[in-house]
Amino acid sequence: MTLEILISQFQKKDEKAFEKLYGMYSNSMHGVIYNIVRDHEIAEEVMQDVFIKVWHKADSYNSSKGRFFTWILNIARNAAIDKTRSKAFKNSSKNLNAEFFVDILETSENLNDKIDAIGIGKYVKALGEKCKKIIEYLYFKGYTQKETSEELNIPLGTVKTRNRNCIKDLRAIVLE
Amino acid sequence: MNIKAYIDSGVLELFVAGQLTDQENKEVQDLMVKHPEVLQEVLDIESAIIKLSSAMSPGHNKHLLQLIKDKLKSGKKEVKVVSIEKAKYNWLTYTGWAAAVIVGAGMLWTVNQNKQLEIQVSDAEIEKGYLEVQIEEAKTDLAVKEHLLNVLRDRDIISVPLDGQGNFTNSYAKVYWNKSDNSIYIDAQGLPDAPEGKVWQVWSLTLNPLTPTSLGIIDNFNDDNNKIFNIANTNESQAFGITLEPAGGSETPTMEQLHTLGIVSQP
Numbered sequence: 001m002t003l004e005i006l007i008s009q010f011q012k013k014d015e016k017a018f019e020k021l022y023g024m025y026s027n028s029m030h031g032v033i034y035n036i037v038r039d040h041e042i043a044e045e046v047m048q049d050v051f052i053k054v055w056h057k058a059d060s061y062n063s064s065k066g067r068f069f070t071w072i073l074n075i076a077r078n079a080a081i082d083k084t085r086s087k088a089f090k091n092s093s094k095n096l097n098a099e100f101f102v103d104i105l106e107t108s109e110n111l112n113d114k115i116d117a118i119g120i121g122k123y124v125k126a127l128g129e130k131c132k133k134i135i136e137y138l139y140f141k142g143y144t145q146k147e148t149s150e151e152l153n154i155p156l157g158t159v160k161t162r163n164r165n166c167i168k169d170l171r172a173i174v175l176e
Numbered sequence: 177m178n179i180k181a182y183i184d185s186g187v188l189e190l191f192v193a194g195q196l197t198d199q200e201n202k203e204v205q206d207l208m209v210k211h212p213e214v215l216q217e218v219l220d221i222e223s224a225i226i227k228l229s230s231a232m233s234p235g236h237n238k239h240l241l242q243l244i245k246d247k248l249k250s251g252k253k254e255v256k257v258v259s260i261e262k263a264k265y266n267w268l269t270y271t272g273w274a275a276a277v278i279v280g281a282g283m284l285w286t287v288n289q290n291k292q293l294e295i296q297v298s299d300a301e302i303e304k305g306y307l308e309v310q311i312e313e314a315k316t317d318l319a320v321k322e323h324l325l326n327v328l329r330d331r332d333i334i335s336v337p338l339d340g341q342g343n344f345t346n347s348y349a350k351v352y353w354n355k356s357d358n359s360i361y362i363d364a365q366g367l368p369d370a371p372e373g374k375v376w377q378v379w380s381l382t383l384n385p386l387t388p389t390s391l392g393i394i395d396n397f398n399d400d401n402n403k404i405f406n407i408a409n410t411n412e413s414q415a416f417g418i419t420l421e422p423a424g425g426s427e428t429p430t431m432e433q434l435h436t437l438g439i440v441s442q443p
Contacts, residue, residue: 015245022241028225031232040234047237051244052251066201069222070194104232120231138193139225145195163193164186167221174227175220 011058029076036080123173131166338438347435351416365403377421380413393425415439
């Protein structure tokens with residue numbers, strides 16, 4: 001079954017299709033959310049909110065506007081960021097400014113034994129500092145190219161090619 | 177289009193990140209359909225990001241799917257029941273409005289009361305002013321009357337009754353002559369008000385020969401309350417008379433209009 005058919009069934013409120021899509025993207029979204037909120041319980045809370053929203057907003061996805069993964073990534077990222085801006089979250093006085101996805105991979109915080117996080121972490125560590133940051137900003141924080149160029153102090157025009165090279169390195173690590 | 181250069185530009189990585197415009201997204205979408213290598217590239221990029229982010233996941237999430245499904249189902253079961261019988265306004269609303277009306281009415285009444293009291297106070301002030309003036313006038317009046325009484329009681333005073341003359345028998349007057357200060361007081365209570373354009377004129381007379389001397393006109397006669405007038409008299413008067421003359425008075429008395437006349441009785 002192709003992804004297109006699966007998505008169209010999901011958009012017709014097919015529960016099985018929804019379960020399959022959850023299986024495909026839940027780990028990824030869990031990681032993205034956790035990377036932002038850095039709290040197991042809050043991450044699970046946001047996960048539920050995200051997939052409930054995905055179910056209800058199914059109609060708003062349009063393949064001409066991008067990948068389904070990109071759509072769901074956007075929902076997860078925004079929900080997690082919204083959570084960090086909530087009063088309750090701020091009261092827990094978490095300082096997330098210096099946190100990067102790499103930290104998660106490097107520590108034993110990851111308990112998901114199905115994925116060789118520690119193995120991946122070992123190689124991701126080998127990525128350049130700028131690569132780690134560019135991936136963090138563009139994919140996991142939802143920064144624009146302009147924001148990323150300002151944050152990394154590199155020209156706007158080089159963000160695209162720099163990112164291309166970083167993803168190439170990443171692919172070599174995770175897809176081999 | 178050079179597909180390889182297009183892929184190498186990094187645009188597909190941004191496509192997966194969701195950083196492209198609607199126009200650019202459409203373009204990538206079209207190229208994915210036309211060129212399998214573009215589609216494959218996108219899938220690889222996406223897959224790499226999914227692998228990386230999955231490695232960041234803090235643990236299992238299978239149990240979450242069940243929770244999500246439960247929540248979605250309970251959400252569906254939540255049929256919104258809107259009771260038709262439910263009163264639109266409850267007792268609290270009514271009580272609230274009633275209280276507001278009562279308080280409002282009370283305030284209006286109080287304001288009205290206050291206005292009335294203010295009016296009453298200002299009325300009382302005006303009345304007080306009037307009374308003060310009246311008291312003042314009464315005091316002045318009393319002083320004048322005391323003075324007159326003293327004058328009349330003075331033993332040097334010569335009292336001369338003036339009787340009505342000719343057609344004016346009803347008229348009368350009295351002259352009190354104080355020789356020591358050369359003044360007379362005329363009590364003209366018995367004279368009518370002077371008609372329009374006429375004034376009363378007082379004359380001092382000597383009898384042999386009959387010579388009238390004007391003592392003056394009483395031009396405030398009609399406005400005076402007690403009708404007692406003080407006039408200087410330096411003459412050796414033998415009689416006094418009062419005539420009605422044209423306004424401004426006359427050189428000689430108009431005898432037809434001689435209302436009263438009285439002869440000074442010699443001591």
